[in-house]
Amino acid sequence: xxxxxxxxxxxxxxxxxxxxxxxxxxxxxxxxxxxxxxxxxxxxxxxxxxxxxxxxxxxxxxxxxxxxxxxxxxxxxxxxxxxxxxxxxxxxxxxxxxxxxxxxxxxxxxxxxxxxxxxxxxxxx
Ligand SMILES: [Mg+2]
Numbered sequence: 001x002x003x004x005x006x007x008x009x010x011x012x013x014x015x016x017x018x019x020x021x022x023x024x025x026x027x028x029x030x031x032x033x034x035x036x037x038x039x040x041x042x043x044x045x046x047x048x049x050x051x052x053x054x055x056x057x058x059x060x061x062x063x064x065x066x067x068x069x070x071x072x073x074x075x076x077x078x079x080x081x082x083x084x085x086x087x088x089x090x091x092x093x094x095x096x097x098x099x100x101x102x103x104x105x106x107x108x109x110x111x112x113x114x115x116x117x118x119x120x121x122x123x124x125x
Pocket of ligand 1: 008009010055056058
């Protein structure tokens with residue numbers, strides 16, 4: 001019963017990501033949205049997702065701060081996280097990987113790019 005948490009300060013982007021996941025026929029039962037890292041931590045306490053898709057630049061708590069905070073607890077460190085961000089530099093990709101991100105997609109993405117990356121974590125119906 002895959003549950004996906006989408007963390008992005010743009011509500012439009014959260015919807016675009018969901019739309020692309022559905023169009024790619026990737027199996028998701030429930031989408032949960034969060035507007036920043038702090039909000040995401042609260043949402044996770046309400047139910048552990050199977051996959052987290054996370055923006056980098058957000059107010060209150062950025063994506064990288066969120067990953068580091070999440071992984072510092074240990075409890076949630078096995079939830080795969082894919083960064084979806086405009087930040088595409090090698091150093092930022094490396095920082096995300098070092099912090100524990102399992103995947104990376106740069107905006108703007110094509111539907112194929114997104115589904116190829118998320119297909120590593122979600123089944124196709
Ligand atoms: Mg943002």
